[in-house]
């Protein structure tokens with residue numbers, strides 16, 4: 001069977017909610033609605049690492065401010081560089097990288113809305129900031145899309161649009 005040569009990069013916990021902070025998971029395993037969508041469209045799913053789990057053992061919820069210190073930012077910068085190397089490798093082999101899908105309200109993976117001082121506030125999480133900055137420096141762009149795990153159906157629609165227009 002031919003490969004679709006179309007992939008998305010997704011935040012780790014969209015495939016594995018076990019890395020979410022305690023009380024924050026929305027599924028026992030992966031987020032089925034999204035995985036079904038990609039699978040039915042023949043799109044490969046590349047799972048990015050979970051920085052909060054890997055660097056901080058991340059299972060307790062913390063706001064962005066408490067993560068935003070030099071060691072964690074340096075760690076996310078390095079990860080973003082590795083992720084973009086993979087993105088470029090796919091692109092260099094004529095694969096289409098449709099997008100990088102993050103998770104809203106995350107200190108690390110939010111695309112439009114993070115959490116500060118216990119309140120939602122506009123902005124990206126630390127990893128997404130580093131990915132965006134690294135793409136800017138390398139002068140290329142892959143769409144960043146945020147999934148709201150509290151409203152999965154509107155998120156599915158957003159992801160469907162990403163697939164439709166790419």
Ligand code: SF4
Nearest residue numbers: 012013050052106109
């Ligand atoms: S850091 Fe990112 S991948 Fe890890 S649990 Fe939070 S949103 Fe998911």
